[in-house]
Amino acid sequence: MIHTDLCIIGAGPVGLFAVFEAGLLKMRCHLIDALPQIGGQLSEIYPQKPIYDIPGYPEVKAQDLVDNLMEQAKPFKPTFTLGERVDHLDKQADGSFIVTTSDKTHVHAQVIIIAGGLGCFEPRKPALENLENFEGKGITYMVKDPETFRDKKVVIAGGGDSALDWAIYLSKVSERVTLVHRNETFRGAPDSAAKVFDLANQGKIDLILSANLKGVNGNGKLNSVTLEGKTKEEIKLEADYLIPLFGLSPKLGPIADWGLSIDKNAIEVDTRDYSTGVERIYAIGDINTYPGKLKLILCGFHEAAIMMHSAFKYVYPDQKLSFKYTTVNGVNAF
Amino acid sequence: MINFTVEDQEGNRQEHEAPEDMGLSLMEILKAYEYPILATCGGMALCATCHVEILEGKDGLGDATDVELDQLENLPEFYPTSRLACQIRIGENLEGAVIKLRGEDQ
Numbered sequence A: 001m002i003h004t005d006l007c008i009i010g011a012g013p014v015g016l017f018a019v020f021e022a023g024l025l026k027m028r029c030h031l032i033d034a035l036p037q038i039g040g041q042l043s044e045i046y047p048q049k050p051i052y053d054i055p056g057y058p059e060v061k062a063q064d065l066v067d068n069l070m071e072q073a074k075p076f077k078p079t080f081t082l083g084e085r086v087d088h089l090d091k092q093a094d095g096s097f098i099v100t101t102s103d104k105t106h107v108h109a110q111v112i113i114i115a116g117g118l119g120c121f122e123p124r125k126p127a128l129e130n131l132e133n134f135e136g137k138g139i140t141y142m143v144k145d146p147e148t149f150r151d152k153k154v155v156i157a158g159g160g161d162s163a164l165d166w167a168i169y170l171s172k173v174s175e176r177v178t179l180v181h182r183n184e185t186f187r188g189a190p191d192s193a194a195k196v197f198d199l200a201n202q203g204k205i206d207l208i209l210s211a212n213l214k215g216v217n218g219n220g221k222l223n224s225v226t227l228e229g230k231t232k233e234e235i236k237l238e239a240d241y242l243i244p245l246f247g248l249s250p251k252l253g254p255i256a257d258w259g260l261s262i263d264k265n266a267i268e269v270d271t272r273d274y275s276t277g278v279e280r281i282y283a284i285g286d287i288n289t290y291p292g293k294l295k296l297i298l299c300g301f302h303e304a305a306i307m308m309h310s311a312f313k314y315v316y317p318d319q320k321l322s323f324k325y326t327t328v329n330g331v332n333a334f
Numbered sequence B: 001m002i003n004f005t006v007e008d009q010e011g012n013r014q015e016h017e018a019p020e021d022m023g024l025s026l027m028e029i030l031k032a033y034e035y036p037i038l039a040t041c042g043g044m045a046l047c048a049t050c051h052v053e054i055l056e057g058k059d060g061l062g063d064a065t066d067v068e069l070d071q072l073e074n075l076p077e078f079y080p081t082s083r084l085a086c087q088i089r090i091g092e093n094l095e096g097a098v099i100k101l102r103g104e105d106q
Helices: A013-023 A040-044 A062-076 A161-170 A190-201 A253-257 A297-315 B026-032 B066-072
Strands: A002-009 A029-033 A079-082 A086-091 A097-101 A106-114 A120-123 A153-157 A176-180 A206-208 A212-218 A222-228 A234-238 A241-244 A248-251 A266-268 A281-283 B002-007 B013-018 B051-056 B082-084 B098-101
Touching: A002 A013, A002 A079, A002 A097, A002 A297, A013 A029, A013 A040, A013 A062, A013 A297, A029 A106, A040 A062, A086 A253, A106 A297, A153 A161, A153 A234, A161 A176, A161 A190, A190 A206, A212 A241, A222 A241, A281 A297, B026 B098, B066 B082
Parallel strands: A002 A029, A002 A106, A029 A079, A106 A281, A153 A176, A153 A241, A176 A206, B002 B098
Antiparallel strands: A086 A097, A097 A106, A120 A248, A212 A222, A222 A234, B002 B013, B051 B082, B051 B098
């Protein structure tokens, strides 16, 4: 069990800045994010894009902003659980919460701050009948431990960088790797694409182009995958594993089940302190909504500062909050 | 104003109009009409959550650009008439088009 003052769900720019604002009030934070890295959509979707509306930066690259926010939060020693989705929030008798993730990590916190942006990034799934029946029983949407696939027959579907990279990697580990792609060419990194064609020429992987997934079959566990080929012919491939790699898309996910008031995929908050309808749960950044809401990073920063002053009373119920400017004694005095 | 038709994920069709002189994209108009599209990246052709299919009127809109295809071809579903709504400017060439929403509904 991890013990912390504040558990921040979402390690995007607003979650990271919340660590800083919490630190100024001597509150410590643990952050959880479904993505394997910090930075939220800035790092996942547009790391190299310039942003022009961060005060004080005429122009800043998204990833640089994330790196700077991390640097700014560092004096307050945030801790992280990455690559895990928060599934449950359980209120304790004393008002605090125990958070449980998809990998059964438990975090005990006095206050929950949802800075989840658009929700969790989850894998896009192909529309196939019975797909859910085989999830975890042969169908997986990410490669966590390549050893799982040792000496197995693996079918990878997709044409992007991750499909190419894993086809190359698993060709050395698995009994057989088949890469299925709907086109004749790949739009991923040219080097990786050339390597995949090389491996196919050497007979080290099977490449099936101009083909689409049509079905998944098995009895309790996946044993074959059906494709539709170039001339609409049906191709049946023996498979222990199918790894569809069609990118990630944000979903609200379990947040919808936590008893919060939700309007159009956003959490309704009180603009006095960005609290939700549930005591000790706050929502800041793109995930919240209120009259006049603007989905801007700078608005999320503002919300983080305001909400921390409200959360203070739950972490230090016997203390009076004293407001200090960072210019007085520097950050390390906090 | 130009007129076009939108078919939602359930197959219901509705006619809409949009101003062609405000530099808006089709994604922005669909959001304004409160269709359930995410448009996560806000119009940078980086997330493919505003995926639409042009059922009628494709010729006037031209082909998908390379940056669009980079996104579209990675989706589980991709059609010959797939486009990203954020990359389609509202203009006369959209008059009479029929747009089917394909972006993931939440």
